[in-house]
Amino acid sequence: MNQFIEWISQPWPWYVAGPMIGLTVPALLILGNKAFGISSSLRHICAACVPAGIPFFTYNWKKEIWNLLFVLGTAIGGFIAINFLGNPDTIVISEATQADLKALGLTNFSDLMPEEIFSWDTAFTGKGILFFVIGGFLVGFGTRYAGGCTSGHAIMGISSLQWPSLVATIFFMAGGFFMTHVLLAPLMKLVGF
């Protein structure tokens, strides 16, 4: 039992995490005939809270309540994992990434998130505007325009062998590479790193 607890509190390797995430696909299909996809929850929240007569948000979102319960569960899972199954050691980030990020002005690599960014102190400064307001906006706008995110396209879509989802995934990665290698450094400089 102690060994099990020790194992479960270590970071899980990709070959455990990946298949578990992949199993979400048949779990949702078999338990409820539901297609896996998370960004839809954002649309349902808009439809529930601010439909404003917009056709895109005028539909029976209550039928999709399962999707909102799923993301509620995801938040609960985050709470359980961090509080009860937490990794006792500090995160191990690749040396090369640490060197690159040091050059961008980050200094602390001991937590899951860079503390220079992820705190309420920065939320309403230039840093917060870049990392949360602009970043979050692009995630919400882009996923809806693309008709899905990593779960709906990269996992559910490619798993069901649909080429439009492969195209979407390629462009997710292209956008990420472009931001990381071209835009991130000047943008971080601009907000005071």
Added chain:
Amino acid sequence: MDSIADPNCVAPNSSQTKDKGLALLKYVLIGTLFGIVFVKAEIISWFRIQEMFRLQSFHMFGVIGSAIVTGIISIQLIKRLNIKSIQGEAIIIPTKEFKKGQVIGGFIFGLGWAITGACPGPLFAQIGSGYTVVLVALVAALAGTWIYGRFEKYFPN
């Protein structure tokens, strides 16, 4: 109109049977397991996403790749063995039509993914993990979704 005819919705509910009361709890439970994996495999970490986009670690590629392989095998089994849902319905896998949005919107999402270090799933897991400032990113993501919906007809698709 009981269903979303719009193919933009990638997670449609194909079930004919209505889940009620406690039956809905199973979605909370699957989501919870999913959230635990996100934290335990450090998928919610902003640093892990940076490692991925800098090609300096195999971890995230391994996670996404093995998730896809597991998904492909599962769906093939469901199709070939004609497995039904527990409600006894034939399982429906929605078709995704190609649209320009998958290119333009996909690229825009990628830009945001590299800034926030989170796609929509990890956003929720980060908030649950106590990084409450990510609520700002969630509200911004809702604003982005709303703006897309409001001005949908003006974007090439």
